[in-house]
Structure formats: structure tokens, C-alpha cells
Amino acid sequence: MSFNLLVGVCLAYVAALFLVAFFAERRAQAGKIGWLRSPIVYTLSLSIYCTAWTFYGAVGYAARSGLEFLVIYLGPTLVMVGWWWIVRKLVRIGKTQRITSIADLISSRYGKSNLLGVIVTVLAVVGTTPYIALQLQSVTLSFAVFAGDWRASGRQASAWQPVDLNATALWIAAGLALFTVLFGTRNLDANERHHGVVSAIAVEAVVKLVALVGLGVFVVWGVASGPADILARIDASPIADWQPDASRWVSLTFLSAVAFLCLPRMFQVMVVENADERHVATASWAFPLYLFLMSLFVVPIAVVGLGMMPAGANPDLFVLTIPLATDQDGLAMLSFLGGFSSATSMVIVAAIALSTMVSNHIVMPLWLSFATKGATVSGDVRQVVLIARRCSIAAVLLLGYAYYRISGGGTALAAIGLISFAGVAQVLPAMIGGIFWRGATRIGAAAGLLTGFAVWGYTLFLPSFGGSFLLTEAVLEHGLFGIGWLRPQALFGIEGMDPVVHAVMWSMVLNTLAFCLGSLFSFPGPLERLQGAQFVNVYEFGASARGWRGGMAEAEDLLVMAQRILGADQAQALFQRAATGQGKSGYLPDPSPDFLEMLERELSGSVGAATAHAMIAQIVGGASVSVEDLMAVADEAAQIMEYSSRLEAQSAELGRTARQLQEANEKLTELSIQKDAFLSQISHELRTPMTSIRAFSEILRDGGPVPEEDVEKFAGIIHDEAVRLTRLLDDLLDLSVLENGQVILNEQAGNLNELLDHALAATHAARQERPMRIIRDEHAEDLLIYTDTDRLSQVFINLISNAQKYCDAEDPELRIQVRQRGPRVDIVFADNGSGIPEKSQTLIFEKFSRLSDQAAAGGAGLGLAICREIMANLGGEIIYLPGQGGAAFRVTLPLARPKAAAAQ
């Protein structure tokens, strides 16, 4: 196969990618998002985790150390399978806070601190540059394989001069820069997705999967004769024995998991480019499946390669050399494109992510501070940002190229990859602490990041140059200043550890320690605390709490600034929407805190949280949020809660009132029934004497022969009946007088004992018929009271005769207890009958109420009602006392009637 054909196919492939990206952008612009944003595309875009390092390097890794290469895939698998813990939260935060990059996440979480943004950006650039160099190296190496006549010499790349390699790398870097600038900086808002780029890398993901699986199938069923044969070959190969090194196994799995979360390019596709949270759910199994397929054939390819290739062959290139050696040119081409795809997609996304970070956290703050006139002056900020991004992309790729030239491209691929992973992993404590721990502060995050960065640089990154860069060989051998404990690869005297494990352990431990201590011993500012609460409790806060005080900014200034960042149309539409929301017309809404918050969030999607915050702060002037504001927000929440609890109390009150009303209604209904019954009875009672009076008076009127004694008897009956009628009417009249308070009280001093004696004497006659034992305490009764003694006697007589009438015990007795309570006296009349049923207890004091007809002769149901009215007039009360073993009434009255009551 000719080298020119390869270059031709390669260029055609790149052109196809351009077309894919171009059409995806066109579709997106036409509003036809559709499959551009499906969970499958999201999952495939995550596959930029599998770079050329994994495409070529995994096979080499497997050929060198067997199954250990799997850790690079197992870490991300665990992260995605455990998406409910971290990835879901990151995606949610990214959406609500409009996060543009991992540096933005950290900066935004810790009070929109630009310092942290800069630290993370620098860390990311330093950590990613070697990785980009690695991609360039792998692509140039694969070109070299095709260019060199390796079959003749047995060693690849011999026919190519280093100059050619370097030129190839430069051309590739330039091509990638062009693609990235074209499709990665189309729109400023990093939150507006790069449809073209994502579609292109989705296509590339498919290509590299097909390439690797295709080669695997060829190796298993083409070269070997099926899975059984492959297993047999594995057992016979140099990597048949597998003794997992526990420390490497654990720490590398951890490292790959962490890198999956912290790598700027992974954050870009996983969080920033995510269109829908539900896509994460799909990716939680689909991405592990992708990794599974990518690594399924790695060991077979490595084993077959080891068996087929000469001893000196580079195992990193087995993916290419096996199909070439077996004259499978098509397959070789596919493998080449797979590796090429892996490299390019990684570089493109990494460059976009880094350029966003560099422009938002380094260039924009610098520009803001140099443009002394502030953000309100006319002049297009958009252009500045875009140019900054484009330059950053070019600079990042140039850096990668420079690193490639300096390092000479000699190291095994996997080593650089791990170094890079360990570098970006330093963001982990600040990130995880930031989203799960409200106590994490800016000082802590900065301390952790700087410590981790320094330890990583000292123990892993600089030693990787082998003593040729900054750290000399002497330092590597004997430690800094000759102190043995500071030897970069044996810190604190811990020797014999794998360098990567050593560096990961120390950097993560010291990083976390510094982060925790810094957080514990510092105090966060108001904005930091606000942001911390919003990040940690992202599921509870639908909208954000306030970060601005309103009223100090001119809406017009804000509009001018927003136009320069968002573009005139978009900014005007935004302002108009806000104004409409506030019920105003035109383009200028009130600069309320809510509006400022919304505007800042909108801007931060374009220039990052810290810059957006700084720009608004320039116009609004001064600090955005104070502790008082925070307290006010908390107060508001408290007020709302208090209000709701007041509502609750009110509704409980209403419930109580309703119950009372219901009770009253029941009472009224019962009373009405009683009244009806009474009316029929009283008519009957009035009618009976009337009838006899009429009958006897008719006899007397008609004359005739009536014996003398009969006349006398008849007249006596008529008189008796008339008296009964009169008594009934008297009672009614008495009650009516008492009720209207028209009664004239004849107050005088009296002894309670005498009053009771009198009452008992008055009811003596009835006791002759039905004897009743009276139990009294004469001593306690000896009390002088000042009241209307006649009326009081009336009450006593009524109560005693009631007991006489209604006590149904076989051996009836009445207990009269007198007790003085301060200025009042209680007199209890309790009999030993069956008492009054509970449902009637509320009724007995009502007019016309009678519990039964038995032994009711003479009573019209007015006695207790009269008693109650008398007691009310005397300034006391009478109540039914339940639970005394029979009917019991308590009469309470003042020893001396107060004047106020007397005036009634």
C-alpha cells in the first residue's frame, strides 16, 4: 500500500469529518436538533476518554504487563455505574450554574474566585500539554509505520528521518487547530453546545470502536481459530502469569476514575455539552459497554502480536503492524483511521476546554483590569473573547507540539498518560469537597490545589524528564539540598514504591490534608457561603438565592455591557424578556437582585462565573452580597415558614370553631325537640286543670240538684286547679323576670347553716312520704353570707326537692358539702342515685327541659333554669358536677356580692 494512498484516505477522512461537523451545525441552526442530542451521541462523545493512548497504548500496555491495562477502563466504569453519586450532581450543578469548564466549576463554587480559576487553568494546561504531545506522537508514529518499509528492516520508522516526523506532527497540529477554531469557537456561550464538534467526535468514536473490534475479530477468528485457541495462546504467551500488584491495581483504578471526572476534556463533554440529565442515565451503562468492547480484544491482539512480531518490535504499534504483516491492507487502514480518530477527537475537545478556561480565567480578567474605562465603554468584548479563545487553541496545540519536540517522543506512551492523569487528579479534593461539603472554603481549595500541584510536579512530572529539566539527576538521586527525605521518588524515606503509586499517594494525601485544614481554619466570605449552599444542596434549590443588591445599577449600562458580550440581538431579547416579566414595556427592566442574578448567570455562560461577576460588580459597584443580605434571605425564608405556621394555627382554630358550632347545633336541635315535647306536655297540663275547671264550673252554673258537700268539693277542685295554673304561670313569669335582669334583690346577711335548715324544713313534708337520709357538716356550714337569702333558699329548696323526686336509689341519701374557697363558697348537693346521663348534662339547665315524665308531677321543667338565673343574678353559678356517684350540683357564690354585679 502506498504512502500516498494513506495520506489521501486520511485527508478524505478529515474532509468527511469537516462535512459532518458542518452539516450538524447547519441542522442545529435550522432548529433540527433531533438525533444530534440523543443519549447515544452523548455516550459516544464520552468516548474521547479513549485517546490514541488507549487505542495504541493499551495493546502495548497489555503486552508489557498483562491484565493491568484494564485499570484504565475499570475506573471510569465504576464512576459511570455510580453516576447517582457524583456525575448526576455535577451535571445538575453545571446546568443550574451555567458552568463552562472545570476551572469555572471550582472558581464558581468558592465565591467566584478568579484565583482558583487561574490555578486550575494552569494545572490543566500543564497536565494536558504532555497528553496532546502524546497524541501527536502516536499519529506521527503510525504514519511512520506506513512510510517505513518495516518488513525489510524489521524496525519501523527507519526510512523516515526525524525531520519528516516533526513536519508531520506540525501539520497535524495545524490541521487540528484549524478544525477546532472553525467548529469550537462558533458561538461564544460555552453552554450553547458545539453540535458540530460533538457530532464529529461521535463519528470518530464509532470509527475507533469498529477499527479495534474489527481487528480483534480478525485476530481471534482470522489469525487464531476462535476463543479457545486464543485462551490457549494466552496461556502459552509471556504474559500468561498474572500477579496483580495490589498497590498499582488499586491506585491506578482510583487514578483513572478520578481523571475521568477531572480531565478538562471529560468535564467538557460530560457536563458542559450535556443536553439532558437523562442522557447520563443511558450513558451509565452504555459507556461502560463501550469501554468493555474497546478492551475486549486488547489482550488477544497483544498476545498474537507478541507471538508474530520480532522481539524488538514496538508493542504500542501492534494494532497497525499485525494487519500489515498479514497483508490485510484494508484492516490496517481502518486501524490507522481508528488511531487517528482517537488522537484528533481528544485534541479537539481538550483544546476547546483549555481555550475556554484560558480565555475566561486568564485573558478576560487581564483585559478587564487593563481596560481601565470599565465594561461599559463601547467596543466589542465578544471579539476579544473569541480572539482570545482562538489564540488559546493555537497556543495549546503549539505547546503540545513543543513538548513533543522537547521530550523527543521516546517514552512509552502509557507513562506520559499516567503522569497527565495524576496532574489533573489534583482537582479532585476541591471538586468533591465543593459539591458535598459546605464547609469547604476558598483558602482550603487553594491550599489543596497548590500543595497537590507542587507534590505532583516534584515527585512525578519533573522526574519524568529524567534529570534534564529543572530537577537534576543529583537531586533525583540524593534529594533536594542533599536531604534524603526529600528524594522526589522516595519522599519521607518511603522507598521501593512504584513512582506513579508513590506520587499519587503523596500528592492526594497532602492535597486532601491541606484542603481540609485550610477549610477548617478559614472563614468563608458571604458569596462563598451562598455558592457553597447552592452547590451542595443543588437538588433542593430550584432557583438560586440572591447574590446582588438591586437598585444601584443603571439598566442601560447593563444593557450596553450585555450587548457587547452576548451580541445585540440576544442581549436585547434577554432584557425585553426580563422587562416583560416585571410587567414593564421596552428594553430596560428594573435592576432588581433577581434580574442581576439572571444576567450574571447568562453572562457566565459566555465568559465564566468569575469574569461575569467582576463585570457586573464594576457596574453595580462594590461588593455584591453582604452578611446582612444573607441574613435577610434567611429571614425571608423564616417569615415564610412563620406565615405558614400561622396559617396552620388559624386552620386549627377554624376547626375548633366548627366543632363548637356543631355542638351548639346539636344542642339546639335537641332543645327544639324537647321544647316541642314540652309544649305538647304543657298544653296537656294546662288543658287537664282547665278541663276539670270547665266541667265543674259548668255543673255549678247550670244549677240543678247538687248536694251541698259536692258544691264545696267542686269549688275546692276548681280552686286547686286554678292554683296549679297560677303556680305554673308564676314560674314562667319569675324566670322571664330573672332572665331579663329586672329582678330586685333584697340583700341581707344570713347564716348558711340557717338557710339550709330552712330549706330542709320546707321540703320536710315530702320526706314523710319517701324518707331520705341527709348528710351534713354543720360546722363547715357556719358561714356568714351577704346575699338575697330568700332567692338562695329557693335554689336550695329546688335542689333538695329535685333530689327527693329523682333519686332512684333504694336507700336514698343526700350529701350536702360546704367548702369555702377564698372569697367564694361552694355548696355541693350530691345524691346517690343513678345521676344524669352525659348527653343530658348540658340540657338540664335549659328551660322546659325534663329528663323523664316519671314522678314529674308539679314540675314544668323550669326549676333548674330558674336556679341558674337566680345564681347568675347573685353573682355565682350552678353547675352539674359529674363523677360524684349520683346526681350532684355545685352552687358557687361570693360570700359578699360585689358592687359591680349588684348594679346589673
Place this chain on the structure above:
Amino acid sequence: MKEPQKSVFVARETYRQRRTMDAARLLPLFGILALLLPLFWSETVTAERGTSRGIVYLFSVWIVLILCAAYLSRRLRSVLRKDESDGDAGGGG
């Protein structure tokens, strides 16, 4: 002042959803344990043909994890859809 109350007992469907979330949280822990297991294999097992045994074991664990995650993500999609409107239904209970 009263805290806004979270109900202590929930309907059967909600209860199932929350247990599914718990399962989703537990799955990676199970995965970690399963992937650490080869470290404890005795040398007599690994020394001879360790790689092929390892391949079979690790890829089996892997596929089990993928299947479990697929099942859970199907169950949890409905929760995510609901989440758009209200807060996190999680937090156990």
C-alpha cells in the same frame, strides 16, 4: 416555628423508587469489591494461567455491572423526569 415536614411513610411506588436509588448508590461499591477480589487470589491460582482466568473473571464482573446499571437506569429515568419539576426525592426514608 415548624420545619416543613417530610412524610415518614410513602406510597409503595415511591418507596420502590427510593430503594432503586439506594441500589444505584450501592452498585459501584459492589463493583469495587468485585474488582478488588483478584488481589486476594492465592498465588497458586494466579501463577499458572493467571491472565486467562483474570480475563474471564474481570470481563464477567464487567458485564454484570453493565447489566445492573442498564436495569437501574431504566428504572430511574422516570425519577429524573419528575425531578425536573421538584427537588430531589432521595435522601432515603
